[in-house]
Amino acid sequence: MNIPVATVGAATAGVLDGLERLQGPVTVVRRCAELTELVALSQTGIVRAAVVAGDTAELTAALAERLGAAGVALVALADDFLLRQRLEAMGITNAPGTVQAETLAGLISTAVQALEHSGAGRGLAAGIALADPAASFGTGIEAPDGGAPAAEEPDVRAGTVTAVWGPTGAPGRTTLAVNLAAEAAAAGRSVLLVDADTYGSSVAVSLGLLDESAGLAQACRLADQGMLDAAALARICADVSLRGHRLPVLTGVTRADRWIELRPAALAGVLAAARRMVDEIIIDCGFSLESDEELSFDTMAPRRNAATLLVLEAADTLYAVGAADSVGVPRLVRALSDLAAAVPAARPQIVLNKVRASAVGRNPENQLQGAWERFGPGQEIIAFLPADYDAADAALLSGTALLETAPASALRAAVAELAGVQASRRRPRRRGRSAK
Structure with a gap:
């Protein structure tokens, strides 16, 4: 399965070079200057995934929903601990900026498959999947000291x-x-x-x-x-x-x-x-x-x-x-x-x-x-x-x-x-x- 990818953010340069050297199914076809260009590109049907780094603080659940409705899976790269917690809460796939190219390729493939499985772009189920923390496909957030993953908010109720x-x-x-x-x-x-x-x-x-x-x-x-x-x-x-x-x-x-x-x-x-x-x-x-x-x-x-x-x-x-x-x-x-x-x-x-x-x-x-x-x-x-x-x-x-x-x-x-x-x-x- 070929997965064309668009990116935004200078911080993606190193890891994306690694993606291209892999010569696998994940292919970088466009490097965008800003998020607005990425959103516009997603409407063309050229790409199936987007990788964002450097501008991740500007990401919202509504933006993720818009990309998902266009059939584009979103992956964010961020090193800030609190920012990654927010991304998890929004259900956005994320990883550290130092992630290995092989791992990132796997995350992108998983995110695309999950988006297709959820029926994104065909109805409201996409919005539910993107906004529900339980639907996140991230790799887990490590604590600032590099220890165990941060504990999620305890689900003491299921109203x-x-x-x-x-x-x-x-x-x-x-x-x-x-x-x-x-x-x-x-x-x-x-x-x-x-x-x-x-x-x-x-x-x-x-x-x-x-x-x-x-x-x-x-x-x-x-x-x-x-x-x-x-x-x-x-x-x-x-x-x-x-x-x-x-x-x-x-x-x-x-x-x-x-x-x-x-x-x-x-x-x-x-x-x-x-x-x-x-x-x-x-x-x-x-x-x-x-x-x-x-x-x-x-x-x-x-x-x-x-x-x-x-x-x-x-x-x-x-x-x-x-x-x-x-x-x-x-x-x-x-x-x-x-x-x-x-x-x-x-x-x-x-x-x-x-x-x-x-x-x-x-x-x-x-x-x-x-x-x-x-x-x-x-x-x-x-x-x-x-x-x-x-x-x-x-x-x-x-x-x-x-x-x-x-x-x-x-x-x-x-x-x-x-x-x-x-x-x-x-x-x-x-x-x-x-x-x-």
């Missing part, structure tokens, strides 16, 4: 991801996500609530966090630079107190035009850190599944819906929420078809929200179940959430969850059951909240 998604039209995605997280937190479980809606983030407002600072965007910036760990993520989160229990929240982008900050490689890094921080991650997703880049002349343009698609691919549990009326149900059916095409591995669990007799007739659950069996896509409806506008409005007005303002409501009981929590019907009390 699960629950995505709450649904079609356009306000079916209740945010209401369900917020209250699922609130019920889990109030029950003493370790949970993180994330707002990844790139069209209309509203988790912060729902919880009364008016001094929001786009926590998810901050976390993505750190992840993009390989500097995000569980401790850093915990510092970024805003805290909400629910019945004496802490619910950390990663607030969404404060303006819709900031969606570009939620790049998939960086967001995958955030999810990896979140899995190490808590046992459950509940994510409020955007509705759209459209592949925006197919509408652009530049197929490498950022994708507004990439964050939603990545979360849906990464989710261990996926709730598909639809409004229980003559408009919402057909929308959900069509959206599930789109979901199957966009994320074939997704296994959505159907939740119908705002169930009420005035919209569908007497015995609304039976009516909806019968219609779903006749016209639905085949998945079972796992929950019917009753319409309780007074309770929902009271929670929104107070900036808290249903368990605080309407603990005895039927809607709260249905959400608690979905969350696997025994709902206690305590009287409402003054909420306490602190935001970092």
Whole structure:
């Protein structure tokens, strides 16, 4: 297998001369003056791997994702101990600048094969592989004294991801996500609530966090630079107190035009850190599944819906929420078809929200179940959430969850059951909240 390689950085000269003397499958075809030239070259299809030395501090997960999407594997050469740790955190193959030519050739071959195996350039799996530290193909980092490899951050947890998604039209995605997280937190479980809606983030407002600072965007910036760990993520989160229990929240982008900050490689890094921080991650997703880049002349343009698609691919549990009326149900059916095409591995669990007799007739659950069996896509409806506008409005007005303002409501009981929590019907009390 012939592997044409491009390089950047004067520090690569010696080792690359050694590569050329090997006369093996790895061939240096271009020596670039700067990273921008390397990125432009990667779009031509001329090279299959890139070796960077000297400019490695400028590498980010987003850049690695961009090269990977073009089918170019990235290898970095760096001697600085902390820099190599960052490269490992970003999932970038790396080695010391003094690496032997034979070893470097093997690293390049391995990185190219791993990129092909991950399906990079054909979907979001590439971004997940690049951003997940577990997917790194480096040789291991030696401590500054040349001793044993540095210990990785201990994975004391392997948190699960629950995505709450649904079609356009306000079916209740945010209401369900917020209250699922609130019920889990109030029950003493370790949970993180994330707002990844790139069209209309509203988790912060729902919880009364008016001094929001786009926590998810901050976390993505750190992840993009390989500097995000569980401790850093915990510092970024805003805290909400629910019945004496802490619910950390990663607030969404404060303006819709900031969606570009939620790049998939960086967001995958955030999810990896979140899995190490808590046992459950509940994510409020955007509705759209459209592949925006197919509408652009530049197929490498950022994708507004990439964050939603990545979360849906990464989710261990996926709730598909639809409004229980003559408009919402057909929308959900069509959206599930789109979901199957966009994320074939997704296994959505159907939740119908705002169930009420005035919209569908007497015995609304039976009516909806019968219609779903006749016209639905085949998945079972796992929950019917009753319409309780007074309770929902009271929670929104107070900036808290249903368990605080309407603990005895039927809607709260249905959400608690979905969350696997025994709902206690305590009287409402003054909420306490602190935001970092």
